[in-house]
Amino acid sequence: MHRTKVRIVEDALDANNTIAQANRADFDRAGVTVVNFMSAPGAGKTALLESVLGELAGVSVGVLEGDVQGSLDADRLASLHVPVTQLNTDPSFGGECHLDANMVRSALDEIPLAEIDMLVIENVGNLVCPAEFKVGEDVRVMVSSVTEGEDKPLKYPLMFRTCDLVLVNKIDLLPHLDYDLDRFLYNVDQVNPGVLMMLVSARTGEGIDAWRDWLTGVAASAQKERVHA
Amino acid sequence: MHELSLSGAVLNTVVKHADGRRVGLISLRVGRLRQVVPDTLEFYFRFVARGTICEGATLEQELIEAILRCRSCRCEWEIETPAFRCPTCGGSEVEVAAGNEFEVESIEIEESACIAQR
Secondary structure (H helix, E strand, C coil): CEEEEEEEEEECCHHHHHHHHHHHHHHHHCCCEEEEEEECCCCCHHHHHHCCHHHCCCCCEEEEEEECCCCHHHHHHHCCCCCEEEEECCCCCCCCCCCCHHHHHHHHHHCCHHHCCEEEEECCCCCCHHHHCCCCCCEEEEEEEHHHCCCHHHHCHHHHHCCCEEEEECHHHHHHCCCCHHHHHHHHHHHCCCCEEEECCCCCCCCHHHHHHHHHHHHHHHHHHHHHC | CCHHHHHHHHHHHHHHHHCCCEEEEEEEEEEHHHCCCHHHHHHHHHHHHCCCCCCCCEEEEEEECEEEEECCCCCEEEECCCCCCCCCCCCCCEEEEECCCEEEEEEEEEECCCCCCC
């Protein structure tokens, strides 16, 4: 018995990235802008979608709802009369704590791509693994709620670093917390300098107009790009 | 916790290149920014490798320090904490020169002298 060394030098996530590119190509062909929407469990992703998805001017939106189990969030969003596709990671994908490109690929046939301009993929609640796995998105949005503490950007830098917008949710609770908002904003800026941040409350509606306008703008600018391409 | 997903990704990459042959050693290059806990990755890898050509293989991990480069003033610096603003000019256009790696660098394949049985 002897050993032969084989040089490989390949990113271990190459396989996922290749499938993510294929997803992105399919979304582009269908003229669909894709948002990967991520946060810790309970930060308010579904509530923040509920507060805008019914009122996106001129944008037909669909949702791919990623959960380990059940369809509680999908049921909430379906009442807004937007097409919602449920993707459960348990049992088909071993109860994974995130969506990856292959899981999203497996759901493509069930998403009415021809009828929508924008697809929001609500990822499984988790600040770690979802950041590692591209799914074919154009932009990444994350929610960080003020009850999570101001140190989270420093603890989960990959998530904060790879997103295009940070929604700081539950700001109506600030008077009741010891949370240092300036410190949090400073920490985000250290990890992802210059990234756009919005202070919002899904409960009171504060800041929701800006969030809705941003989402509408993303869909509109992507459509423009496709027309000029 | 992401070490479980990452060990699955390592296993798939190795299996793709090993062509069905038994693997004795896997050398990884892991950037500090990936926040991988070496012992945890090793633990999960042993678990996902069970019943595969990688069962019992040694996982070698080379830690790559994180080095950033400012696009404005071109200075380079090493970081221990996730602070991505340029300390020299305060610029935000900063690129990661090293530290983002999560690569299978090489593998060692165990081959018996008698390959006629394959």
